[in-house]
Amino acid sequence: DIQLTQSPSFLSASIGERVTIRCRASQDINSYLAWYQQKSGKAPQLLMYGASTLQSGVPSRFSGSGSGREYTLTISSLQPEDFATYYCQQVNSYPLTFGGGTKVEIK
Amino acid sequence: QVQLQESGPGLVKPSETLSLTCVVSGGSISNYYWYWIRQSPEKGLEWIGFVLYGGGTNYNASLKSRVTMSVDTSKSQLSLKVNSVTAADTAVYYCVRGRSNHFYGMDVWGQGSPVIVSS
Numbered sequence: 001d002i003q004l005t006q007s008p009s010f011l012s013a014s015i016g017e018r019v020t021i022r023c024r025a026s027q028d029i030n031s032y033l034a035w036y037q038q039k040s041g042k043a044p045q046l047l048m049y050g051a052s053t054l055q056s057g058v059p060s061r062f063s064g065s066g067s068g069r070e071y072t073l074t075i076s077s078l079q080p081e082d083f084a085t086y087y088c089q090q091v092n093s094y095p096l097t098f099g100g101g102t103k104v105e106i107k
Numbered sequence: 108q109v110q111l112q113e114s115g116p117g118l119v120k121p122s123e124t125l126s127l128t129c130v131v132s133g134g135s136i137s138n139y140y141w142y143w144i145r146q147s148p149e150k151g152l153e154w155i156g157f158v159l160y161g162g163g164t165n166y167n168a169s170l171k172s173r174v175t176m177s178v179d180t181s182k183s184q185l186s187l188k189v190n191s192v193t194a195a196d197t198a199v200y201y202c203v204r205g206r207s208n209h210f211y212g213m214d215v216w217g218q219g220s221p222v223i224v225s226s
Contacts, residue, residue: 032209032210034212034213036212036213042218043201043216043217043218043219044152044201044213044216045216046212046213046214048212049210049211049212050210050211055212055214087151087152089152089212089213091209091210091212094165094167094168095154095167095168095169096154096209097154098151098152098153098154100151101151101152
């Protein structure tokens, strides 16, 4: 199984701050990576697929990059509605797997 | 706007079978992947498997011997069965839609159906 390691697992940041979340895969996943946002008590929502393609309706302050085993999700200017837990997911091979999550909280 | 609504018993006894259904409304059930994902504090988000509108399936090997997924296109309904459950199967279970290729991610999620396995 492909393991996904997210860092940090917890992040405290201020409104307007630039935030970067990393996701490292145990093997090359060929940019078959998606990012999700989950708010408390809600289902995850797709933010990005193909490592860097924004899902329709997602604000442009979110961006993704990476290749091979290393990927990042960046929020250029953190907004109040962005406080949530973020997950990466590899869809390159079965079983599809998720990272452990990064919780973004208000500083 | 397609919506997914899971329903299930909420509480299942150990060794029994967990049965969940998911009704798809506002959109077609055809030409999509239909995933089941579960989430627990212990294991995080876990892919259980998927069923295609034509009935083809692919299950996580860790659960394969206990899982059955099916689709009823006439009712726009999906079902998940997990047999011989234990406390480790306690989780929120999500019904999720994916487009024609896994590459595009999972774009529509149900609200989740919490399941507790306990006697």
